[in-house]
Each structure stands twice: as structure tokens, then as C-alpha cells.
Amino acid sequence: MIMHESHLMEDLSEGECFRSINHAERTFKKMEGYLHRKQLTDVILIAANVRIPAHRLVLSSVSDYFAAMFTHDVREASEMEIELHDLDPNALKACIHYIYTGRTNLREDNVEALLATACILQLSEIVEACCGYLMKQLHPSNCLGIRAFADTQGCKDLLKVAHNYTTEHFVEVTQNQEFLILGADEVCQLLSSDDLNVPNEQMVYHAMLAWVRHDLANRHSCVAQLLAHIRMPLLTPQFITDKIDNNSLLREESCQRLIMEAMKYHLLPERRPVMQSARTKPRKSTVGTLYAVGGMDSTKGATSIEKYDLRTNTWTHVGHMSGRRLQFGVAVIEDKLYVVGGRDGLKTLNTVECFHPKTREWSMLPVMGTHRHGLGVTVLEGPMYAVGGHDGWSYLATVERYDPQSKQWSYVAPMTTPRSTVGVAVLDKKLYAVGGRDGSACLRSVEVYDPHTNRWTMCAPMSKRRGGLGVAVCNGCLYAVGGHDAPASQQSSRQFDCVERYDPRSDTWSMIAPMNLCRDAVGVSVLGDKLFAVGGYDGAMYLNAVEFFDPQMEKWNTVAPLNTGRAGACVVQVASIYPAFNVHSQSTTALYLEQLSAASNK
Secondary structure, three states: OOOOHHHHHHHHOOOOOOOOOOHHHHHHHHHHHHHHOOOOOOEEEEEOOEEEEEOHHHHHHHOHHHHHHHHOOOHHHOOOEEEOOOOOHHHHHHHHHHHHHOOOOOOOOOHHHHHHHHHHHOOHHHHHHHHHHHHHHOOOOOHHHHHHHHHHHOOHHHHHHHHHHHHHOHHHHOOOHHHHOOOHHHHHHHHOOOOOOOOOHHHHHHHHHHHHHHOHHHHHHHHHHHHOOOOHHHOOHHHHHHHHOOOHHHOOHHHHHHHHHHHHHHHOHHHHHHOOOHHHOOOHHHOOEEEEEOOEOOOOOOOEEEEEEOOOOEEEEEEEOOOOOEOOEEEEEOOEEEEEOOEOOOOEOOOEEEEEOOOOEEEEEOOOOOOOEOOEEEEOOOOEEEEOOEOOOOEOOOEEEEEOOOOEEEEEOOOOOOOEOOEEEEEOOEEEEEOOEOOOOEEOOEEEEEOOOOEEEEOOOOOOOEEOOEEEEEOOEEEEEOOEOOOOOOOOOOEOOOEEEEEOOOOEEEEEOOOOOOOEOOEEEEEOOEEEEEOOEOOOOEOOOEEEEEOOOOEEEEEOOOOOOOEOOEEEEEOOOOOOOOOOOOOHHHHHHHHHHHHHOO
């Protein structure tokens, strides 16, 4: 009696069920044996005159490509011999072997053909395995080729990894033949990337020249197109004058316009806010690093130091402070972090320490004349200034200046108003003291110090009273970020998400887009052309959230959070101090030029 499939399945569901552990493996093993003996085969695949017998059922059970071919009303469904055009016969054999056995060998000489064939046959596991193999083979000499191959095959993960490898190792990549034989459009795409790992823009310029000179006769016409992707305004005036303006390859009018644009950027700094473009935007690797130092956390005193890498969007732990400090100040001199004043929980400090990011060591410096916490610290034309604060008894208007050469502190003219939790920043070679507290209330007032006259003068006040604010300068304007507004008599305060911007040309403040979070005791610094707000206190918790303001887009965006939530952390930018590759007896640029020259002459 013939039993319908539904009845069969119903019968199998009743009683005791037996399941063979290796049924599928033994079955495919038998089918592989039939394949080797060419028994029961019902199709022959032909690639470049190589004939490969197989079983339609087996092919269709593993490959969606073959399943579509053999189960739909198409000509190949009934043909005994099927020619597969443009497929590598060895790669096709390997794929058929995989279909029967689940195994294949990946080698340097077959992986690309195997990947291309597996993509067509829709064998996703082979595709994934080949991509993983190629990722492990990435090298500065082959990453551009692998990137192009991944793009052709539509392998998005491999493409992303190969592209990231290329930008990470850009300096080494440009010394290899693959770079020198790229097409002009591909070079333009590469040179336009913000993610190139270079210590300075000079290396990007020299890489462009090396590519042009490799085939000067045919590439001279591409120079202006390429030069538009070099961020010349960010090069030094000396380099522009000595190396670029005198270059005979850059004589045509479009090149000269770009050179003039760069010169104007240096000659007319007051116009920079209206001269912003893709060429004035620093690459992520050249902007340096943000350091977040100390602050208040859930343990009532964070001593850890974290640094932020814009290229990788990550915060990493780099050290600890030598002891607990709250409401201190930090400034950067010659790529070292100077930690000034604060309080240790019991007393207000006048001590100063120096952290060396390269060695991660601490050293002591001469003490200030006055004990200060809640002070503002910044560097103006070389010397470091300690502004205002509280000495444990009273609010301070006094200001001290530290000379790094003589290693001595001296007093300068005091502010008009005593200020603690004051925000300070340098703009147009003058020192601004913004907001803070004077003992009775938070302040709206702002004053500016001219070191050449040793005088403080008042500026236009902010629209809001702000204590515990963050202050920084970006694109020629002063920013006042977050803070609180509670008078001294109140225990609680309102935390702000609002931000104001000061234009020194018009002596006016204006409100801009608010932050995503309210932040009191917020750390603020500029990195590249963006303004970062780091940590703070929102009235309920110490924040690890970080966001940045893009002046071009007038918008705040969130980035990777701190590892430790903290308020009152000092956040500063340190210039790039680690070269993109190691050098010993020669400068980075000199060695790079030598290597580029050797590569272009190969």
C-alpha cells in the first residue's frame, strides 16, 4: 500500500525515535564515492574545456546557484552538459569537492579564483573562509590589490578590512608598486580620506608627487586634480613657500589658486572662520590626542588618566595621577601635562606635577605662591597661568604665571572679580576668564587679560550665569559649555545643556545648539576642528558620555564613552607625538622621502 508523505511523517512522530549520529556524513561520503567512480552522475559541468561530472541533487542541496538552475524551467535544467563560462576550472573543481565533502584547501595561489567562483555559486561558507584567509595575508604590498578585488566581488567585510588596513599603513603602502600603478581617481579617493594614518600633511603631499613622477608624461595633467585633495592650509608657511610654491609641476593656474588659498589661510587668520573647507579639516591622525585627567567619580576621586584616539574612536587607560586631586587645572607644554593645584579632600594644594605621556612618568615642579582649587589653567605665548580659584578660606582674584624656562612663578595683575570654578582659554593671544563663582552667586561676567599691558578688561557678559562650565576656543570663537547656576545659599543647582559662543570681533555672545546631555563640571577641549564635551555631572550621576560639536554642521554628535564616569576631569589636547612608523638615525620625513624615491624608481 502506498502511504502519503503526511501519513509517513505522522507515523514517525509516534513511538520511539531513533536518530543516526553521522547519517549525513556517511551519506555524503557515499555520494563522493559515486562521484569518483562516475556512477549515477546526471550532469557534466564544463569550464575551459575541463569536464566535471556531478549529481544534480547533491549540487542543488548545497548551492543555491545550482538549485535555481536545476529546479526552474530553464534550458540547463534538462541538459546533460552545461558550460559555465568565465569560471576557473581548478576553482570549480575545488568548489564541487567542497559540496561533497565540506572541505577545501586555501592557498595563496588559488584563493582569489576560489573566492570569485564561490561568489558565483553562492557558497557562502567558502566565501567567508577565503575572505578570512585574505585578511590574514594583508600587507602594505598587497592591500590595495585585495581591496580592489573585494570591491569587484562584492565582499563588503573584506573590502572594509582591506580599506582600513590601507589607511592604517598608508605610509608603507605608498612605498610599494601597487600604489604607484593606481589610477588617478583611485589616488584621489585615497588622498581625500580623513582616516589616513600620517604624522603630518607633508607626507600626503610627497606621496602624491611620487605617484605623478612615476609616469610623469601621462600623469602631469592630473596634478591639479590631485592637489585639490592635499590639505595645504594645514602645511606650514615655510613648507608652502620652499617646497610647493617653487615646484615646477604646479605652475598651472588651478594649482596656483590652491597655493594662494593656503597662503591666505596663514596670512589672514582672522578670516579663517569663513575660509573653512575640506582642505582646512585636519586628518584624524594629525590632530593629536585628548587626555582626560582625574576628576570626581563614584569613589569620590578618580586618579586615572585616559586618552582618546579620534581615528579609532576609543578611550584607553594610560596611567594614574600620583595622588588624589579635585578641582585642579591642567595645561600642556611641549607635549607634557602640567597638573596644578586642586585639593586632596582635606586641604587646598599649591603643588604642581608634570606627566610625560611618552614615559608615563611624573616629576615635581616648583609650587605656586598661593594654594588654589577651582582654578583655571592655560598657556599663553609660552608661560602657564593659574587663574583665580579658592584658597580654602576665600575666593581669589589673583593670577600667577609660571615661566617654563626659569621654572619660577610670579604674580601678574589680578582679575576684576574673584572667580572659582572659572573657565579659561586663550584667543587672539589674550587670556579669557569666563563665569565661575564669586562666593555669592555664579557669574555671567567675562574678562580678558593682555600680557603685553598686564591689564584685565571686561567683555560682554554671557546670557547665563555659569559656574563649573567648560571653556575652549574653536575656529576663532570662544565657547562656554554647560555648568550650573545655583547661588551659594542653595544646596542644589540646575545643570545646563546650553552652550554659548563668543565672537571677539563683535564682542557678542550667542546661543548655539544645546548638548545632548546636561553637564556640570564638564571637561571641554578642541580636537581638530571639533569641540568635545567630556564627562560631567547631570544632577544624578557622574557621566562617562562624550559628545562633540561640529561648527560646520552646528550639531552635537556622540562618540565613544569614557571608561570611567567622572566630573571635573581636566581635558586637554596633546599634539601627535608618536610617528606613523619607527625611525632611528633620520627624521621621519627624510626617511620617507628616501623610501618613496626608491619605490618610484623600481
